[in-house]
Amino acid sequence: MxxxxxxxxxxxxxxxxxxxxxxxxxxxxxxxxxxxxxxxxxxxxxxxxxxxxxxxxxxxxxxxxxxxxxxxxxxxxxxxxxxxxxxxxxxxxxxxxxxxxxxxxxxxxxxxxxxxxxxxxxxxxxxxxxxxxxxGVAPAGRKLAHEALSPRETEVLLMLSKGTTLTRIGDSLHLSVKTVSTYRSRILEKLGVQSNAELTRYVIENRLG
Structure with a gap:
């Protein structure tokens, strides 16, 4: 077995x-x-x-x-x-x-x-x-906002949505807190949201986590 x-x-x-x-x-x-x-x-x-x-x-x-x-x-x-x-x-x-x-x-x-x-x-x-x-083609149809995220940005998104701190994300991904903060800013901009709470709601609504 x-x-x-x-x-x-x-x-x-x-x-x-x-x-x-x-x-x-x-x-x-x-x-x-x-x-x-x-x-x-x-x-x-x-x-x-x-x-x-x-x-x-x-x-x-x-x-x-x-x-x-x-x-x-x-x-x-x-x-x-x-x-x-x-x-x-x-x-x-x-x-x-x-x-x-x-x-x-x-x-x-x-x-x-x-x-x-x-x-x-x-x-x-x-x-x-x-x-x-x-x-050799990308998926057809309307693109969702999160599809513009890079794999690394997506990783950061999922961890932020679980309430993980920037410091812990940095430790996990071997990145500086400043770099993680930059990723967070890009993610908020690409998803069109203003806060971690809205970011988490986006993840839940789109069943990403």
Whole structure:
């Protein structure tokens, strides 16, 4: 049986996936982490077939956790499992060493297929993203404000929306407080909001976190 470490700060998500996988005879969640630091510590001391990793964590960004896991265990498959649009984060995640990117809104059959694909040693991208990559085109339709953010700005946005201080964001991303403050100013301008409260409301309304 393949063992899974799930990293997500929402207990309801961890519980839901655990219950979902309990209905299979080849996959089982054997450990959980609510923060990036917990995940890294667990990886240091345990063995899993797969890490199921959220992008938006309260202490470290998911991409930073991914990089640390790959430094510790280069052969350990990591599947990013996030509410955030794959158009923003799938490619940076794959480039950082992820074995795949999966949206939390995906149908159960797709979630199961993605996990099994990665456990088997292959890479996974959704059919939708695969079509876009093959076509070499950006997603059609009206652009949302957050789509103008860079991957780094998006990381900062998600951490700000969780109430993380500029100092902690800087520590997590290895940036100075001044640089993080600059990112915050750019984000507020691009999203057309004036405060962290409005920024958080934007993240909730657009289901980014």
């Amino acid at each position: 393949a063992t899974v470490l799930i990293v997500d700060d929402h207990a309801v998500v961890r519980g839901g996936v655990r219950q979902f996988l309990a209905g299979t005879d080849d996959l089982k969640i054997t450990a959980e982490a609510a923060t990036g630091a917990e995940a890294v510590d667990l990886v240091k001391g345990g063995e899993w077939s797969l890490v199921l990793l959220d992008i938006a964590l309260p202490d470290l960004s998911g991409l930073e956790v991914l990089k640390r896991i790959k430094r510790l265990r280069p052969d350990l498959p990591v599947l990013i499992f996030s509410m955030f649009s794959e158009d923003e984060f799938a490619i940076p995640s794959l480039e950082a060493g992820a074995s795949g990117y999966l949206n939390k809104d995906s149908p159960p059959s797709q979630i199961l297929g993605a996990i099994r694909t990665v456990v088997d040693g292959a890479r996974y991208i959704s059919p939708t993203l695969a079509e876009k990559l093959l076509a």
